[in-house]
Structures are given as C-alpha cells and as structure tokens.
Amino acid sequence: MSTKSDVNFSPEDLAAIPQKALLELYTTMLRIRLFEEKIVELYPEQEMKCPVHLCIGQEAIAAGVCRNLKKDDYMVSNHRGHGHGIAKGISMKVLFAEFYGRTTGCSKGKGGSMHIIDTSQGILGTSAIVGGGIPMAVGTGLSSRIKKDKRVSVVFFGDGAFDEGVFYESFNFASLKKLPVVFVCENNFYATNSRQSSRQSSCEIANSARAFGAPGMCVDGNNVVEVYKAADQAVKLARSGGGPSLIEATTYRWKGHVGPDVDYEKGARTEEELIYWMKRCPVKNFEKALREGGIVTGETLDAIPQAIFTELDEALSFAIKSPYPKPEALYEDLYNI
Amino acid sequence: MSTKSDVNFSPEDLAAIPQKALLELYTTMLRIRLFEEKIVELYPEQEMKCPVHLCIGQEAIAAGVCRNLKKDDYMVSNHRGHGHGIAKGISMKVLFAEFYGRTTGCSKGKGGSMHIIDTSQGILGTSAIVGGGIPMAVGTGLSSRIKKDKRVSVVFFGDGAFDEGVFYESFNFASLKKLPVVFVCENNFYATNSRQSSRQSSCEIANSARAFGAPGMCVDGNNVVEVYKAADQAVKLARSGGGPSLIEATTYRWKGHVGPDVDYEKGARTEEELIYWMKRCPVKNFEKALREGGIVTGETLDAIPQAIFTELDEALSFAIKSPYPKPEALYEDLYNI
Amino acid sequence: MPWTKIAAERQNITTTDSVNPDVRRGSYRDAILEATRSCMETDENVFVLGEGVDDVGGVFGTTQGLIDIFGPERVIDSPLAENGITGVAMGAALAGMRPLLVHMRVDFLPLSLDQIANHAAKWSYMFGGNASVPLTIRAITGRGWGSAAQHSQSLQAIFAHFPGLKVVMPATPYDAKGLLISSLYDNNPVLYLEHRWLYDMTGPLPAEMYRVPIGKANLIREGKDVTIIAISQMVGMAMEAAEDLGADGIECEVIDLRTIKPLDIELIRSSVQKTGRLVVADTAWKEFGVSAEILALALEDRDTFNALKGPAIRVALPDVPTPASHVLEEVFYHGPEDIISAVKKAVEEA
Amino acid sequence: MPWTKIAAERQNITTTDSVNPDVRRGSYRDAILEATRSCMETDENVFVLGEGVDDVGGVFGTTQGLIDIFGPERVIDSPLAENGITGVAMGAALAGMRPLLVHMRVDFLPLSLDQIANHAAKWSYMFGGNASVPLTIRAITGRGWGSAAQHSQSLQAIFAHFPGLKVVMPATPYDAKGLLISSLYDNNPVLYLEHRWLYDMTGPLPAEMYRVPIGKANLIREGKDVTIIAISQMVGMAMEAAEDLGADGIECEVIDLRTIKPLDIELIRSSVQKTGRLVVADTAWKEFGVSAEILALALEDRDTFNALKGPAIRVALPDVPTPASHVLEEVFYHGPEDIISAVKKAVEEA
Ligand SMILES: Cc1ncc(C[n+]2csc(CCOP(=O)(O)OP(=O)(O)O)c2C)c(N)n1
Ligand SMILES: Cc1ncc(C[n+]2csc(CCOP(=O)(O)OP(=O)(O)O)c2C)c(N)n1
C-alpha cells in the first residue's frame, strides 16, 4: 500500500476551492460517517434484517466525486453503496426505511441495504454482483451520447471488481466510443479478505487505463480535495466529449467486509493496519485542515453534527413508523407496465 | 495495419537456425496451405457437411510457434484451428475423417471442423466460442505448475478473442501465478467482418501485456522466422518458470470468415487489401528466401509438395472409406466413465 | 452454399390473423428487418447494437441497410464482449432508450447470463418497480448445418426459469414482425429467439406496424383428439403432422406457443381439457425443458388432469449435445414423422 | 450475528445408511471439509480453488485449515473472475487434475455459465469421448437473510438442462460427504450445490471415506398415500410434514432426491405408482424448474399415469426474485406447513 502516511491538504487547493464547496464536502463526509455509525449502533437489535456493507473510512471518495455531479448526471454503484447514494442526493429516510424492510424504502423493501435507487437524483441502482454495475454506466453514457444530453455517468466499484472481465469489456467500449463515463475504483486493497496482491498480477489500476488509450489517475482516496480535483477533471473531460477516465482512489475500510464489527479480531487483517488507516481518517483530517486553516469558523463546524443527528433521528423515526409491505406486494413490481 | 510491406528474412537469422528446423517450418506451412486448399477444392461437393474456417494466409504462426513445442506440451485453439492442429502433430487422416463426419475422425464425427483434438500430441481441443479456450491453457499451465512437469501450454486465439473479458481474466491469473503459458494472438485485423479498430479502443494488443507485468511482443505473423524466434523466447521463459508472455502476430486471412470463398466480392473487405496481403504470402516468401539464400537445395524444396499431395490423398481416402457413426453413437460419449 | 444454408421448412402457416388471402406476403427475415426499421423510424429511443449489425451481410439480412438509414450512432457494431455489452444495453435502457441487442447465436448468451438474469431480469423488482429495463435481446436458436455442440442450442428454458424476463419465439413472418414490435415497446427485458431455418419462410406480412401480444399463444388448428403444442420451427412440422393425421382420421388441435414466458396457461389447459391428449414439440432438450413445464401445467390442474385420457408425450431433443456428423444430426433432430408417431402413440395409449 | 446466520432446520434426518445409532455424528459443514481433506490426502490431483478458500473464515468453515495442511499450491485463492477461473479449473481437469472450484454463492455462476455449459459440459461429447473433465464445482444455494434477489438463488434447473453436467444437492451430512467424494472422483463435471441453512445440521457421519452414488435418490420414509419428492433444504421439511401427517393418518413416502441430474427416474416412478399421488418440494422457482421435470416424468409414463389418482402439486417458489424485507421473505419461502397443505390437497383432490 503505497499511500502517503499523512493526509495533507495544500493551502493553495483549499484557497482555490470555494468555501461553500469545502463545507459541503465536509458535511457530506460527516453525513455518511454518522449514517454508517448509526447502523453500527442499531444493527445488533436485529431489526435491520439484511446484510450491511459499511463504508466507514472511505467517505472522501463518494463526497469528492459527487460534488462535481449535477442532479441529472447518472450514477451506478455496488454493494457498498450507502455513501455513494447519500453523496449523490438520496434521502436518509428512504435508505433507513429500505434497511428496515418497509414499503417507504427506496426499493419498497424489496432490495435491502445492497439495492439503493433514486432515479430523481440520477441514482439508477446498485448491483451486489461484483462488477455488475460497471457496464450499465457505460450504457447510460451511450444513451447520453446518442441523445446528446450532456449528462455524465459515474460508476463506483472496488478493487475486487477490477478483477472481473466485465470491467475490461466496459472500459474498452467506453474508450472506443469516447463515452462520458467516469470510472471510480475505490481501492481499499481487499475484496472480502483477499488482498489485491493475491488477485492482481500488477497492482496498478490507474495505469491500466493507458492500455485503453484513456486517462487514469491514482489519488489518495482519504483526501477529499485530491478526489474532488481528480473528479473535476474527469467530469469536465467527459462532459466536453473527451471520453472516459479512470480514477483509482486508495483507501481502507474500517469495518469487516459485511456487518458492523471490525475484522482484525477474527484474524482477517491486522490491527496495525487499521490503526494506521484510522489515523488517516478522511473526515477528521479534513476537519482539522478547515479549522486550523481558518477556512471555516469553529462555530459553523461545531453546528454540523447536530443538524445531522436531527436528520438521522427524523429518518429513523420515519423508517420505523412506516408500514411493512403487505403479503400481496410479493407479486408486484416484477414487470413494468 | 502497421505491418511492413515486405516479408524480409535476415540472413543472420537464417544462418542461426538449423537447416532442419527451417525446412520443417517450411514443410509445416506448406502442409497447412495444401490441406486448406484441398478443402477449398472439395467443399463445393457438400460432402464435408460442417462449417470450415480456413487459415490460408496465416500458416506461419502455427508453424513458427509449434516448432518450439514438445509433443507433450499442451495446446488449445479456436474455430480456425486446422493449422494449429497440423503444426502440433495431428494427422490429416483424422482431420478429414472428422470433417466428413466419420467415426474415425479425431472426435468420432461429433465435432466437425471446429473441434479438433489429439491428446497424444498434447492437443486438448478447440473451442468455437470466441475466447473460450484461453483460460483452459492457463489451467493446464496451473496443472504443470502443481505437478512440476515442465510442460508449456500454448493457446491460439484471434484479435476478436482479445475483446473478451475472459482474455483479461485469464492473462491476469497466468501472470499473477507466473504460469508457463504462451498466449498467441493471431491478429488478422478482423473478427468476422468487424475491423479491429471498430472493436478496440487502443489497437495495441502486445503492449497490453505490460498492464499485467508480463512481456508482450508484436511480430510479423507472415514471417515464420520472426514468429519462431518470438515463440522460442516465450517458450523458454515459460519452461524456466518465468511466467507467461503474449505474442501478437499480425497477419491476414485470405478467405472469407467461414467457407472457401474470398469475401471482397460480397463487399466485406476490399480486393486491394487481399492483394496486398497475398504478396506477403508467408509460404511463398519463405520458400523464396530458402531458395535464393541457398539454404535448402531446389531439389529438396521441389520434392516437398509431392509428398504432401500423397499424404493428402491417403488422408482423404482414409476419411472417405471410413464408416459413418451408427445411430446408437448419438447416445455415447456424454459422460466419461 | 451450405454453410449459410437456411431452409424454409414450410411456405405456409396459417395464423389467425391471415384470413384474407389478398394480404401482402414476406419472409421471416423481412419481418424482422421491417419491424426494426419501423420502430427505429417511429421512436428515436430505439437503436441496434451487436456484432456485425452494420455488416454487409446484416445478420442474415435482418439488419441489412439499417446502417445506411440510421447511421453508426444508432446501428452500432460491437466488440466481442457479450457480458459487458449486454450491461451497456441494459444501462441505455435504464436511461430510457429501447435497445435492440442482436446475437448471431443464442449459444453466446451464457456469456452474458449474469447481465441478463442477475441484472436486467431483476432490476424492476429488486428496486420496487422504480426502474424499468426496456431491452430486447434477439438471438438465433436451433439447427445449424454440422455446427455441432456450441453453435446450435435452443436455450429458451434457461431464460424462462428466471422471473422478470419475457421470452418469445415466433414461428411465422407475421408473428416475427408483430412480436418484435411488441418486444421493443415492452418496458421489460424480452428475449426474442428466432430460428435460423425459418428466415426464408414466407407468409402474410402486413406493411403497417401491428403488435402480436406477448403472452398469448395461437390456436392455429382446431381438433378434438389431441393437442399439439409446438414451438418455433416445430410449429410448421406440427401442422404438417396434423394434416397427415387428419387423413388418418385423427383430428389434432395445434397451438403455436409463440410466447414461452409468460406462458398462456389458460389456452394450454383449455385445449387439453377439450382433447384429453397432449403432445409437446420443442426445439430444445427434453430434460428440464419448456416441454416439462407444459406437462406439469397439465398435471397439476384438477380439471385438466381429469380430462386427460392418457400419458402426455414430449417430442424434444435427447440429452446429448448436438453432434456434427449429419448422420447423427438426423437421429438427433425431429421431423413431422416424429410428431406423427407421438400423436399416434398418444391416441393408442388412451 | 444474523448476517452470517445459518440455521439448522432439523437435527435429525434418517438416511438409509444410518441404521446404527452408535455411528459417529458430525455437521454438514464438517462433512464437506472432511470429504475435501480426505480426497486431497488420498489423491494429489485434487486441489481447491476459489475466492477466499484460504481465508480465516474458510467459506463458512468448509475449507478451514486446508491451507495449513496443503499450502497455497493446492489451496488457491482466486481473483474475482468467475468465467476465467472456471476455464482455468477446467483446463487443469483436462490435464488430469481433479479441481474443486468453490463459490460462496450460486448467484455468481451465471458469470461462468459459458465455461460450465459450453465447455466443461460439452468437452467429452464434442470430442467423441477423447477428453474428460473431472471438475467439481461447489456452490452455495438458497436462502440468505434479507439477502435479496442477487444472493439467494437456487439454480439447479439451469445446470440440469445442459447435457453433460451432473448436479447433486445433498440434504444431510452423510450425503454431503459421500456425494462430495463421489463428485471429486467422477470423471465428469459435477455441480455440487449445498444449502447455506444446512451447515449446522448434524447427523451420522462415518469417519472413513465412502461414496454416495451419483444418480440415486434416497427413499427415506415409506408410505402408501402420497409420494413427496424433496430437494436439499426441503428434505427436512418434508420429513417434518410427513410426521405430522402420519398423526393425521396420511402415510407419506418421502424421497430425498440427492441427485438432480441424472435423475433417478425409476425410483420416482415406482413410488408414484405405489402411492398414486405426487408432491414435489423444491428450493427453487416453480416455473421451468426441477419440479416441472418430475411432474413430466410422471405424466409421460403409462404405468405411472395409470396409477395417478389426482393432480400433482409443486411446492416451489413463486415467479418473482427474492425480496429483501423479512415480511416478504416469509411469504416467499415455504415451510413444512406448505408441504402439509399440499399433501392434504393432493389427498382430497383424488
Ligand atoms: C461476481 C461476484 N463474485 C463474488 C461476490 C462476493 N463478494 C461480494 S463483495 C466481494 C468483495 C468485493 O470487493 P471490492 O470490489 O474490492 O469491494 P469492497 O467490498 O472492497 O468495497 C465479494 C467477493 C459477488 N458479490 N459477486
Ligand atoms: C463468444 C462468441 N461470440 C461470437 C461468436 C461468433 N464468431 C465466431 S468466429 C468470430 C470472429 C472471431 O474473430 P477472431 O477472434 O479475430 O478470429 P478469426 O476468425 O479472425 O480467426 C465470431 C464473432 C462466437 N463464436 N463466440
């Protein structure tokens, strides 16, 4: 893992980006973090009866990428998709309602935590089949190209998905047709408990884009500003007809592959590794930079968590008060009329 | 198509390779050529009742690669597999018998022209699903690695197969595990009537090997000496535990994708293109070099065709005299006991 | 030349819609091309994607000329990357397009089953109806000519098992056109499986755009003694068999299934209730095939069961891959005579 | 914690092989691990390949510790590249190895259907018996826990349709071990489909290496009134149902199918001939499923047909993908009570 040991924000970058944007990047990360931590807290109640894949530690990628997207830009994501959804604009209400299996959930309770959608925000769904969402974003890109609608399509996937042939097929097609697609690979160095190096002969995901004649960038995925800048470039390129790019953002997942627990206890990974990455916390380090750089006042920053807690409470009570699907609902939604 | 317009053989190369080897390279190419031409001649009789994918124009690749292989090295190939089979040692008898649908065919008449096998020569079969054979050669390579049997595995596939995700998955695994596999991509610039450039964003097949941390070489596939040398290197690397290589050999198929006719008449490709490549004939140019370089006597060269014609006649009469499968044979061979 | 041989098994097949003998006629191939062209003209969301769709041959002529009319933006040649390209088509469908994905052979679809069955089929349901996938996948099934195991399959049963897919198999030019139009305007993924040996078949083919409803089988011949349910290429054979049998005094009712999923359960059962005997003729393997589902539908319904006079019979392929040698192909594949013997057996046994 | 919840539905299931109460007992999970380990010790051609097989968790414990005994040359973690890796395993099999390819979920196998169905299944036949593919593919089927549409499928019908494959689905620890050993020593590709909710089930588990023959179903309870044919997790439920029904005076004959392909047609038919009534309980979708084939086998055989007293019933999943919400899961999945009502209906209707 060749990432810098510190998360550093250059003063020039912080000065160049509007304060509003910086604040939003921070807020989005914190919303994701607190959302996921709420799940950690409530999951043992066993009322969310579905597997959850948490993205604690990886928030900067979703936040940094999606800040560059418009509402009607398309997004497709994967099993670890809560953060992507939140950053792209889905409400916490329909997420929690979904996880609690209610009709008011984003998928009417039929999808659970792995299946998030909000077409009004350009979120077209998430696939729990590793790599499965990648070609879809190429397809929405193809649609934008045919319709000349100037939308950009973004797909989030993991280093594990990079193993799959479908990545190769999709990236080739996007590059061949110069489609407006941004491929974001969240490289957290593991697929379940398998290290990247035990799966990939050459652990250079970003560079592989060159084999397709497209740009690839490797950024520190725990640095929201680096991610934001890379995505800005990629989105602009896509929107202006320059074709696809690949952003590899290195990061680390703090929790186990699935569920709310850490996994070093089970021997899947080492505690040292986790400690190292927790020091590189994307949220805390950015907060520190904003605070210490005097970019956002302490007061403003201090008020944010409370607003989020309120949002979470409202979302949760919405979810829990919502009805369960009726038995007949089992037979609905199979076909679209 | 960035290949040199002439097929040139360097005197040093011709001097460095034993005369016996050069003669065998030539003979193998000619055997393949005459075998395929015999099909062109007989096919209109409609007694070979199966599709045939001819490799006229591409003979140097099979010949140049297989000359480096031992009998028990493994080979897997594709729909255009006659030449590979002949170069690796299958007899013309069982090939013709197969094409004529007889029990004495290499697949007892069950496979037809697309399904060639001779395990006694290390030929493990050919897949008519584009790319389908590629991972199998990686699997035989894995077996050799586990058994430490020093065999090398070779797989032949087209530029079309390079489009398929299975190539990517297979090459990655071979490179990851450093398996003794030689990937030979016969780039004839077309998959059926689709140009490489309408399918691949970056038409640099050999270079893509670098993305996997493995060597890739692009050679003139109409120059049997270039192919032979590249394969020599790749086979030695594989046999000595150095892992896989990718050889891209550029070439051209003279006939239509399937069947004995040329295809420029139908408008699939241009006549100029065919003429250009016919001038670059792998067989004639090499014969000329052997003759003019005084490497093989004219007498020796002149005798070769006759021997091959005899071989062809014997093979054909073997095939045609062989019995058809009995109806009960339909139900045999489904499972291996 | 035989490597592209396509035989029309029958020139005339009655459809309920072709009562007027003055109607325009055309081939199965024309029907597919016309439907595609009309839909592309009518709806700019329709586009065609697939290996060789812009080719001079035009996928046995079924996409010929489209590239000249609609250009490469809407008639898109594809890399050989079946799974990825299926996902691309599905993504375009999610964005509101109506892609027509074309495969030269259904044998290549196992490569893309993940996108078809885990994605396209499930997207609507898995997201509570909040997304739709108006994707049509055309694929050529059935006999080749010595094409052997990997180029001759009929995989309708595979697709039909997955909830969320629709599967149609036209047997006539009329249905080929009407079902393709219905498929392209359906808001769900539809597998449109055509039979290679039907391309040259001609029959009534109205010039206008019309739809043949998905989910409705077609009773193409009435009879009181035996119900023959036939699929795709077997429909013509079933009609031939029925004619022959009629001469022997056995009156067959023939149903062209047309849609494999959702099945027209009502018509199937009501016909068997009437005749009391059931023969199913499928282009695919018998074991775990569509014909099994049809037998099960008969056996699990009380009224149908009570009407049954004897065992049902499946005329479908034996449990082996397709052999190449023509002498084995002859044993492997079925013809009208096999349907005739099946019907006779059904009548004798009950 | 529930996201890894695996419930043993029943602790005891009679097998014909477990008449002696003193026999050693063990879990379904142990059975798989033991079979694998024994075969690897006995035959150096056996090796294990799959995502996470060398992991601390060891695929729900079924491969745990193998890496320590046999090392990374024979216990090989795999990239997420299902189609390619299946081809790799197949290639190794062609070279004489006996690979055991392990998948966490059968839902990922659509990605590799091309290598399974177009290659492994066809290689022997397509080459006239001149090659063999001794490849075993393990995959976990069935219920998860709110796992939704893409992580809960039961795809036995898909594989069973392709000639050349064998498909086994053990329902007990005894069979789990004996069938895995048979699979690993079979010279053909075998899909070994295990059910996640059976891992903790315990039962007789002899220490020695023994084989349970592929292709033989197991008559685990005799009865004269109704035949229940059950698959995988449904076997335990069928036994529960049979016990309850026995109290009501209905004597069920229960058959644990064990092998889906090739089916034990003889046992199925002879039991139905005896009881005259048929209920099939499958873990998969009803439509175009394995249960359809079993009904078809009953309906197309004259003696069986003549013995049938009334319509047959399929207890199998409705035609929708798996929903996530537990309230819908409860409607979607079946329990012993559904088998009981089916049997009662079968008895009433005939
Ligand atoms: C095709 C497929 N293979 C295997 C799995 C099982 N699986 C679920 S998530 C996962 C790991 C994915 O790793 P990565 O893409 O890096 O994402 P991460 O979980 O690290 O965010 C695996 C192997 C799956 N869901 N789909
Ligand atoms: C998976 C798959 N897709 C499509 C086809 C149809 N097909 C047969 S050969 C061929 C072209 C293959 O091109 P290439 O790999 O370059 O080999 P070449 O024919 O040029 O030797 C195609 C598209 C197939 N057999 N398999």
Ligand SMILES: [Mg+2]
């Ligand atoms: Mg990862």
Ligand SMILES: [Mg+2]
């Ligand atoms: Mg080619």
